[in-house]
Amino acid sequence: MRRIAACTVIVTYLAVLGFGLISHAVGFKSTDHVGMYFLIWDMYCGWSGYELRHHLVAEGASGQYYELTPVPWGEFTPFGSAPRTSYDNSASFTDAIARHVLEHTEHEEITQIILVEEAWSKKYNLPDTLWSRYYEEPKEPRSYYRTRAVLNSHGEFRERFLDWGGWLAYRSITDNPRLQQKMAGRPFLTTEQFGPSSVRPVSHTVIEHE
Amino acid sequence: MNAPAPSPVPASWWDKVEQFFFAPERPVGVALVRITIGLVLLIPTLHRVFRVREFYSSDGAPSPIWNNYGQPGFLPIPNAPMAAGLYALLILSLVTTSIGWRTRMSLALAAVLTAYLGMLDVISTITKYTVVSTHVLALLAMSDCGNLWSVDAWLARRRGTSLRIDGPAWPRRLIQILIGVVYLGATMTKIHTPAFFTGDQLRYWMLTNVNSANPTGEFLSQFPGMIIGMAYVTVMWEVLFLFVAWRGWPRLIMLSTGLIFHFLTMLTLGLFVFPFLYFAVYLAWLEQGDLTWWRQTLRKSPSLPEPVMLQPGVTRKFPSGPAWAGVVGAVFLLGVGIDRASDPFGDHRAEGRHVLQPISEERVAQLLRNDEDVHVTDKVFALDVGSVRFNDNLVDRRQTFAYGETVLIQCSLQPPHEDMYVEVYLRDAAGQVHRRLWQVVSRENLRGHFWFLMDDSLAPGDYSIVMRIDGKDAAQRSLQLEGGSGVAQVGYEEAVEK
Numbered sequence: 199m200r201r202i203a204a205c206t207v208i209v210t211y212l213a214v215l216g217f218g219l220i221s222h223a224v225g226f227k228s229t230d231h232v233g234m235y236f237l238i239w240d241m242y243c244g245w246s247g248y249e250l251r252h253h254l255v256a257e258g259a260s261g262q263y264y265e266l267t268p269v270p271w272g273e274f275t276p277f278g279s280a281p282r283t284s285y286d287n288s289a290s291f292t293d294a295i296a297r298h299v300l301e302h303t304e305h306e307e308i309t310q311i312i313l314v315e316e317a318w319s320k321k322y323n324l325p326d327t328l329w330s331r332y333y334e335e336p337k338e339p340r341s342y343y344r345t346r347a348v349l350n351s352h353g354e355f356r357e358r359f360l361d362w363g364g365w366l367a368y369r370s371i372t373d374n375p376r377l378q379q380k381m382a383g384r385p386f387l388t389t390e391q392f393g394p395s396s397v398r399p400v401s402h403t404v405i406e407h408e
Numbered sequence: 409m410n411a412p413a414p415s416p417v418p419a420s421w422w423d424k425v426e427q428f429f430f431a432p433e434r435p436v437g438v439a440l441v442r443i444t445i446g447l448v449l450l451i452p453t454l455h456r457v458f459r460v461r462e463f464y465s466s467d468g469a470p471s472p473i474w475n476n477y478g479q480p481g482f483l484p485i486p487n488a489p490m491a492a493g494l495y496a497l498l499i500l501s502l503v504t505t506s507i508g509w510r511t512r513m514s515l516a517l518a519a520v521l522t523a524y525l526g527m528l529d530v531i532s533t534i535t536k537y538t539v540v541s542t543h544v545l546a547l548l549a550m551s552d553c554g555n556l557w558s559v560d561a562w563l564a565r566r567r568g569t570s571l572r573i574d575g576p577a578w579p580r581r582l583i584q585i586l587i588g589v590v591y592l593g594a595t596m597t598k599i600h601t602p603a604f605f606t607g608d609q610l611r612y613w614m615l616t617n618v619n620s621a622n623p624t625g626e627f628l629s630q631f632p633g634m635i636i637g638m639a640y641v642t643v644m645w646e647v648l649f650l651f652v653a654w655r656g657w658p659r660l661i662m663l664s665t666g667l668i669f670h671f672l673t674m675l676t677l678g679l680f681v682f683p684f685l686y687f688a689v690y691l692a693w694l695e696q697g698d699l700t701w702w703r704q705t706l707r708k709s710p711s712l713p714e715p716v717m718l719q720p721g722v723t724r725k726f727p728s729g730p731a732w733a734g735v736v737g738a739v740f741l742l743g744v745g746i747d748r749a750s751d752p753f754g755d756h757r758a759e760g761r762h763v764l765q766p767i768s769e770e771r772v773a774q775l776l777r778n779d780e781d782v783h784v785t786d787k788v789f790a791l792d793v794g795s796v797r798f799n800d801n802l803v804d805r806r807q808t809f810a811y812g813e814t815v816l817i818q819c820s821l822q823p824p825h826e827d828m829y830v831e832v833y834l835r836d837a838a839g840q841v842h843r844r845l846w847q848v849v850s851r852e853n854l855r856g857h858f859w860f861l862m863d864d865s866l867a868p869g870d871y872s873i874v875m876r877i878d879g880k881d882a883a884q885r886s887l888q889l890e891g892g893s894g895v896a897q898v899g900y901e902e903a904v905e906k
Contacts, residue, residue, distance in 0.1 A: 335785065
């Protein structure tokens with residue numbers, strides 16, 4: 199009986215591992231179920247030329263802006279120097295984080311919440327000693343800021359925008375008079391179901407950790 | 409006269425498979441994995457111990473992974489006391505796993521809680537090392553790993569009994585196969601990522617700060633040739649691992665390469681838990697023979713001592729099961745109690761709740777300015793000058809050239825970028841332009857390459873290469889032309905063609 203049970207476990211486990219491998223190799227049902235995360239071995243599947251950080255701010259009824267991150271009780275850095283909120287690459291949990299901070303702080307009436315993405319070239323992460331050996335130009339780090347999402351006072355999404363890499367890729371493609379002419383005046387429909395997009399020919403911002 | 413010996417009957421394929429999975433063996437490897445994996449997993453677990461309510465409970469800001477898969481509500485999110493109790497149990501189960509007390513239950517509990525609590529926080533807890541850990545813990549729970557070097561074995565000896573130490577090998581085999589499959593899956597990922605083979609992906613990962621400090625990676629990011637070489641070696645090793653890492657020299661080579669590889673991921677990528685986890689799991693390759701060899705080498709006794717059984721009745725029987733259940737209950741309640749007594753968000757501070765901090769107008773203007781364009785210098789990742797190209801990368805950066813040499817200029821562009829009109833000039837110290845080339849670098853290319861022949865039309869001395877994008881200076885590199893003229897016999901146009 200123990201032997202039969204062991205054989206069943208072995209065969210089942212190998213079949214499951216094999217399915218995950220094939221699913222990942224050919225892109226078959228690899229994201230259909232949360233369980234696939236436990237069978238797909240896609241460490242470091244993405245990369246970006248820019249270092250990204252998220253800043254969450256709230257606008258009060260008076261017009262004053264307040265910072266929601268770093269969270270008032272101390273920010274958590276799970277893997278390196280970046281705070282936890284910056285690992286939410288798709289800004290999926292901005293609403294939960296914002297609501298949580300507002301629930302546990304004193305503040306005036308909030309009218310809207312804004313998620314801002316800061317981006318800088320990763321070349322500026324080089325320490326000064328290496329920079330001076332490699333570059334003749336002085337090191338003058340430059341950050342870019344773009345709004346990723348706008349939420350109402352209840353922490354519900356009102357608008358969402360492309361991330362920095364997506365924006366640059368989008369611009370690189372749509373900076374085309376023929377395309378602009380074709381696009382002009384067309385109704386715009388959007389969906390939350392983002393699929394692989396051709397507007398990112400050379401860069402992705404999906405970040406996997408370890 | 410001796411009769412000829414009968415020729416050995418070759419073992420059938422099925423016999424070999426059966427031997428592979430069901431050969432009895434001492435659980436040396438799995439016991440060592442059990443001891444070490446619990447300790448390794450305590451590192452990230454204790455790192456998050458003061459954030460339980462925030463990350464894993466409905467009273468905080470959890471980020472359940474099932475939302476990302478479009479399955480909201482797939483599993484319940486616990487309230488704060490429940491989350492704290494479960495987290496306390498996770499810590500307990502990792503400790504009892506490591507010391508081997510009620511090992512099978514401890515491993516099962518650790519596997520379930522590692523997966524469940526990890527899934528509650530996709531932002532900052534669950535990673536692929538969480539997944540590998542879950543698999544290994546579950547497989548260990550089906551093994552006899554708790555029958556050796558454990559509290560369970562010690563208690564059994566006190567009772568005058570012994571635990572089975574010649575069980576089948578299959579749980580250890582499945583752990584080994586899992587590791588091989590993970591490497592094979594990682595190879596699939598690399599095949600899907602063309603930038604891996606040009607070194608670009610690794611180079612940018614070596615420069616990121618989202619992992620722990622990695623100064624070696626930052627240094628090595630300046631040597632693309634080495635990165636490309638390492639990338640190809642990695643892929644070959646990952647593909648071969650599952651098929652050859654079983655016995656003899658191939659096993660030694662595969663495991664040694666793996667140890668070096670994972671150690672290098674610490675230095676170059678800033679990974680920490682993942683390499684330690686793999687060091688622990690590699691112990692599954694240790695067999696009784698290996699241990700005997702080590703003990704002989706270290707001049708210890710040649711083999712493991714047989715379990716010494718005490719006589720029944722010598723000592724009082726310890727009620728291990730009820731005691732373990734009692735500790736589990738107590739630790740759960742302890743976690744709940746600690747959560748109730750804590751005030752992680754400062755709601756009950758003497759000075760009152762935290763107050764949102766206002767932001768200065770200058771900072772607000774900066775945050776909300778919605779940048780649209782990249783400064784021209786940030787469109788360039790690097791401008792390199794040399795002469796050798798390897799897998800689309802310039803690999804011999806240098807500044808000094810002789811007459812007759814061709815200067816290779818590489819413009820590495822920061823992705824994503826638009827189609828670019830890139831010019832490269834050769835200027836002398838007085839600013840006079842001696843060479844000029846241009847090309848359009850399309851959006852899918854990360855590099856543009858140019859060649860200048862240093863022929864006798866140039867005087868020896870200092871020069872600079874200037875890169876311009878859309879008519880604006882973007883980067884500059886110096887070089888020196890040394891020696892006498894008249895060496896070059898190659899025409900300029902011909903050199904450019906080369």
